[in-house]
Amino acid sequence: xxxxxxxxxxxxxxxxxxxxxxxxxxxxxxxxxxxxxxxxxxxxxxxxxxxxxxxxxxxxxxxxxxxxxxxxxxxxxxxxxxxxxxxxxxxxxxxxxxxxxxxxxxxxxxxxxxxxxxxxxxxxxxxxxxxxxxxxxxxxxxxxxxxxxxxxxxxxxxxxxxxxxxxxxxxxxxxxxxxxxxxxxxxxxxxxxxxxxxxxxxxxxxxxxxxxxxxxxxxxxxxxxxxxxxxxxxxxxxxxxxxxxxxxxxxxxxxxxxxxxxxxxxxxxxxxxxxxxxxxxxxxxxxxxxxxxxxxxxxxxxxxxxxxxxxxxxxxxxxxxxxxxxxxxxxxxxxxxxxxxxxxxxxxxxxxxxxxxxxxxxxxxxxxxxxxxxxxxxxxxxxxxxxxxxxxxxxxxxxxxxxxxxxxxxxxxxxxxxxxxxxxxxxxxxxxxxxxxxxxxxxxxxxxxxxxxxxxxxxxxxxxxxxxxxxxxxxxxxxxxxxxxxxxxxxxxxxxxxxxxxxxxxxxxxxxxxxxxxxxxxxxxxxxxxxxxxxxxxxxxxxxxxxxxxxxxxxxxxxxxxxxxxxxxxxxxxxxxxxxxxxxxxxxxxx
Amino acid sequence: xxxxxxxxxxxxxxxxxxxxxxxxxxxxxxxxxxxxxxxxxxxxxxxxxxxxxxxxxxxxxxxxxxxxxxxxxxxxxxxxxxxxxxxxxxxxxxxxxxxxxxxxxxxxxxxxxxxxxxxxxxxxxxxxxxxxxxxxxxxxxxxxxxxxxxxxxxxxxxxxxxxxxxxxxxxxxxxxxxxxxxxxxxxxxxxxxxxxxxxxxxxxxxxxxxxxxxxxxxxxxxxxxxxxxxxxxxxxxxxxxxxxxxxxxxxxxxxxxxxxxxxxxxxxxxxxxxxxxxxxxxxxxxxxxxxxxxxxxxxxxxxxxxxxxxxxxxxxxxxxxxxxxxxxxxxxxxxxxxxxxxxxxxxxxxxxxxxxxxxxxxxxxxxxxxxxxxxxxxxxxxxxxxxxx
Numbered sequence: 001x002x003x004x005x006x007x008x009x010x011x012x013x014x015x016x017x018x019x020x021x022x023x024x025x026x027x028x029x030x031x032x033x034x035x036x037x038x039x040x041x042x043x044x045x046x047x048x049x050x051x052x053x054x055x056x057x058x059x060x061x062x063x064x065x066x067x068x069x070x071x072x073x074x075x076x077x078x079x080x081x082x083x084x085x086x087x088x089x090x091x092x093x094x095x096x097x098x099x100x101x102x103x104x105x106x107x108x109x110x111x112x113x114x115x116x117x118x119x120x121x122x123x124x125x126x127x128x129x130x131x132x133x134x135x136x137x138x139x140x141x142x143x144x145x146x147x148x149x150x151x152x153x154x155x156x157x158x159x160x161x162x163x164x165x166x167x168x169x170x171x172x173x174x175x176x177x178x179x180x181x182x183x184x185x186x187x188x189x190x191x192x193x194x195x196x197x198x199x200x201x202x203x204x205x206x207x208x209x210x211x212x213x214x215x216x217x218x219x220x221x222x223x224x225x226x227x228x229x230x231x232x233x234x235x236x237x238x239x240x241x242x243x244x245x246x247x248x249x250x251x252x253x254x255x256x257x258x259x260x261x262x263x264x265x266x267x268x269x270x271x272x273x274x275x276x277x278x279x280x281x282x283x284x285x286x287x288x289x290x291x292x293x294x295x296x297x298x299x300x301x302x303x304x305x306x307x308x309x310x311x312x313x314x315x316x317x318x319x320x321x322x323x324x325x326x327x328x329x330x331x332x333x334x335x336x337x338x339x340x341x342x343x344x345x346x347x348x349x350x351x352x353x354x355x356x357x358x359x360x361x362x363x364x365x366x367x368x369x370x371x372x373x374x375x376x377x378x379x380x381x382x383x384x385x386x387x388x389x390x391x392x393x394x395x396x397x398x399x400x401x402x403x404x405x406x407x408x409x410x411x412x413x414x415x416x417x418x419x420x421x422x423x424x425x426x427x428x429x430x431x432x433x434x435x436x437x438x439x440x441x442x443x444x445x446x447x448x449x450x451x452x453x454x455x456x457x458x459x460x461x462x463x464x465x466x467x468x469x470x471x472x473x474x475x476x477x478x479x480x481x482x483x484x485x486x487x488x489x490x491x492x493x494x495x496x497x498x499x500x501x502x503x504x505x506x507x508x509x510x511x512x513x514x515x516x517x518x519x520x521x522x523x524x525x526x527x528x529x530x531x532x533x534x535x536x537x538x539x540x541x542x543x544x545x546x547x548x549x550x551x552x553x554x555x556x557x558x559x560x561x562x563x564x565x566x567x568x569x570x571x572x573x574x575x576x577x578x579x580x581x582x583x584x585x586x587x588x589x590x591x
Numbered sequence: 592x593x594x595x596x597x598x599x600x601x602x603x604x605x606x607x608x609x610x611x612x613x614x615x616x617x618x619x620x621x622x623x624x625x626x627x628x629x630x631x632x633x634x635x636x637x638x639x640x641x642x643x644x645x646x647x648x649x650x651x652x653x654x655x656x657x658x659x660x661x662x663x664x665x666x667x668x669x670x671x672x673x674x675x676x677x678x679x680x681x682x683x684x685x686x687x688x689x690x691x692x693x694x695x696x697x698x699x700x701x702x703x704x705x706x707x708x709x710x711x712x713x714x715x716x717x718x719x720x721x722x723x724x725x726x727x728x729x730x731x732x733x734x735x736x737x738x739x740x741x742x743x744x745x746x747x748x749x750x751x752x753x754x755x756x757x758x759x760x761x762x763x764x765x766x767x768x769x770x771x772x773x774x775x776x777x778x779x780x781x782x783x784x785x786x787x788x789x790x791x792x793x794x795x796x797x798x799x800x801x802x803x804x805x806x807x808x809x810x811x812x813x814x815x816x817x818x819x820x821x822x823x824x825x826x827x828x829x830x831x832x833x834x835x836x837x838x839x840x841x842x843x844x845x846x847x848x849x850x851x852x853x854x855x856x857x858x859x860x861x862x863x864x865x866x867x868x869x870x871x872x873x874x875x876x877x878x879x880x881x882x883x884x885x886x887x888x889x890x891x892x893x894x895x896x897x898x899x900x901x902x903x904x905x906x907x908x909x910x911x912x913x914x915x916x917x918x919x920x921x922x923x924x925x926x927x928x929x930x931x932x933x934x935x936x937x938x939x940x941x942x943x944x945x946x947x948x949x950x951x952x953x954x955x956x957x958x959x960x961x962x963x964x965x966x967x968x969x970x971x972x973x974x975x976x977x978x979x980x
Contacts, residue, residue: 384821385821405825413819413823415815422814423608432601436598437598438598
């Protein structure tokens with residue numbers, strides 16, 4: 001155990017000191033020998049994939065749990081010995097906002113104020129301040145359960161801010177929040193740090209890390225990196241390159257680039273391929289490679305995510321065994337998925353309004369949009385989970401209304417929560433998926449063995465999927481979804497919360513399958529995933545407001561700038577443009 | 592294509608594994624039936640045993656002693672507490688030390704010998720009305736026995752005012768010498784277990800089946816696998832049919848085990864037709880599965896499903912004739928009882944055990960169950976299909 005004594009002047013600004021912290025759950029070390037400092041007046045990002053120990057650390061800092069070993073001092077108070085004082089000093093916003101959904105906004109605020117034993121005069125002044133700050137003023141009478149994800153987070157934040165805490169702990173405030181509301185959250189948090197509050201923002205999104213003053217990067221219960229994000233990205237200087245518009249096919253180029261010895265990581269960014277070289281690697285190899293695919297390697301500034309992947313020893317190779325073993329998909333028509341004026345009403349509310357688009361064979365098509373925009377409804381209608389009120393949805397030419405079972409046997413589906421049977425073992429899950437899609441006898445047996453081999457599931461066959469590490473659970477979910485070699489694959493937020501290595505492995509498989517002719521439809525909040533798409537449809541207020549290749553959308557939003565905006569900014573720009581066109585006052589409300 | 596198709600086979604295997612691999616549901620299926628069998632058969636009996644009775648014997652004669660010694664030897668009496676005055680009797684009853692007290696007057700033997708009507712006073716604890724009633728019956732029989740063994744002519748009775756406070760009862764006339772003799776057909780000794788054990792077979796099968804099916808869809812909904820099932824090529828009819836299989840299997844095994852426990856464990860005679868009872872059991876289970884699936888399809892969590900099971904199950908048991916005869920219920924409730932599968936199954940079950948119920952009678956109660964099954968299963972399919980809209 002390493003114990004570091006904080007120097008006297010440093011103790012001055014440290015809001016939270018964590019020394020040699022270990023937390024065990026049974027035989028599992030959720031956190032191992034963790035030492036870190038969180039400073040007042042700064043925004044500290046607690047970054048890491050799901051299962052890294054972020055929430056455990058948050059709960060420990062909020063005094064809700066006691067450390068197994070080591071100490072945490074919040075503003076000088078030990079959380080174990082002085083547990084009673086911690087709630088008065090900290091504001092904690094858990095992942096599932098602790099809101100009472102059947103109470104209105106103002107009733108929730110009142111409740112939290114009473115729980116904090118605040119006086120009546122403080123109350124009214126405090127409410128006005130918080131409502132102005134969060135811009136929830138117009139919605140005080142609305143039930144908390146009826147708020148959008150972003151507004152719920154803002155209300156949760158308001159409740160956490162009730163007692164004007166000096167330490168604010170936010171557990172994944174960005175989850176389920178669309179980019180527009182997320183911007184609002186950042187604005188509020190920045191105002192708080194300016195007032196000297198120590199804010200901890202836990203997140204699985206690595207792009208959020210770059211916006212923090214300082215970052216604690218967690219992986220598997222251990223600190224991988226601690227310090228300002230620039231410090232980590234600086235180690236990657238001159239190692240990140242962009243290959244714009246490579247020939248013949250960017251997915252093939254990425255796959256080959258990842259197999260180069262000097263390349264440690266690579267992703268697709270719209271029409272370009274982005275690669276990161278290994279430490280100390282010469283750029284000659286990538287230059288030659290770029291030339292061979294008809295483009296040039298352009299140096300780009302490194303990102304925080306590059307640093308994380310580098311710390312973990314680089315991403316996986318570019319070859320998907322799964323795709324290699326697959327027979328090329330043959331489809332009668334060129335259209336894999338089609339919706340014609342798809343409309344769905346829930347009572348008075350129209351969730352999707354005459355949505356039409358066509359997805360060609362071998363295309364990755366993304367459905368993006370803020371919560372409640374209708375993308376889940378559209379997605380559900382396309383994979384047969386919901387019947388449209390009007391319009392038609394076709395999968396490989398089969399109408400989901402008239403030939404549901406036949407159409408469904410042509411699609412594979414993988415959801416964010418990886419809907420696996422926790423009561424069945426890994427092998428039983430595989431057998432169930434195979435059987436449900438009509439595989440039988442020897443064909444079923446060989447296919448299952450193949451999946452076990454490709455996804456390295458041998459060691460886990462007897463375990464329940466619930467006991468698997470997240471990465472393996474995702475592999476198993478993908479194995480179950482592609483067991484029957486479906487020509488069309490539906491992915492519902494497939495990699496949110498997953499560590500970047502697993503995410504790359506996942507996309508390597510998807511890219512490989514797409515090259516064999518599989519069509520992929522994906523909904524996502526993750527702007528990185530949108531970059532993998534050939535085309536994205538942006539949904540807002542039940543309609544498709546933009547449909548094009550990611551880079552084309554970026555160019556549209558860039559308004560002539562030479563530098564293309566990020567996908568997230570493009571998204572915000574397009575939505576704001578619609579709001580402005582619809583009604584000017586409402587646009588101001590959102591922005 | 593072979594039948595069942597791989598698709599249906601995979602679903603059936605999944606359903607069976609889900610029930611079997613879940614320690615909670617495994618316990619729910621094995622634990623409570625055993626407990627209930629033991630509790631209902633031994634503890635919750637309507638027979639009286641281990642009763643304490645107070646006796647104030649003011650009679651020094653032979654018959655007073657005879658009565659006391661017979662009381663002491665009676666199987667239902669555990670303690671005989673001697674009392675010496677009316678006040679002491681009152682005190683024992685007040686403190687619930689005894690369920691009843693018998694006051695034998697000084698003149699008891701004298702009257703009997705003199706062939707005058709003799710009487711004893713029985714004071715019962717009216718707070719425990721049910722037990723007191725039964726005890727009174729036992730005491731009546733005991734005094735009747737005494738009377739019969741006496742060579743002298745019968746003793747009459749008179750009535751006196753009951754003691755204040757404790758609910759008093761006067762011993763009615765000892766059975767008339769030439770009065771009627773009651774004979775209980777099918778269960779001559781009125782062994783309570785003969786009634787309770789077969790009926791329990793029906794009640795437990797109902798709860799097990801209801802719980803297994805109610806949990807099945809709700810569990811998938813709660814854990815998110817229901818969507819996965821709905822995007823697969825499985826049709827709603829298939830989903831409902833495959834969810835029927837484990838319940839059918841579990842219910843059948845449990846029904847048979849309970850019947851075997853009745854016959855071999857508790858010595859209940861089985862006089863009816865086993866194949867007919869077996870068919871009725873299957874029909875009964877299918878009708879319950881329909882109800883279970885309906886509960887399941889409107890619940891979104893397993894907790895709601897368990898609550899739903901008891902909200903449906905407990906009134907069904909109370910109205911089925913298990914606890915109180917259906918004929919004693921108000922007209923409206925009698926009508927409702929007819930749409931409870933358990934009502935019909937209990938008649939078949941008890942009839943098959945004790946009175947060799949003829950096939951025509953079984954049929955008369957089997958078709959309502961078939962009708963209920965048809966309605967509830969179709970409704971469940973519609974519910975599942977509606978989740979697709």
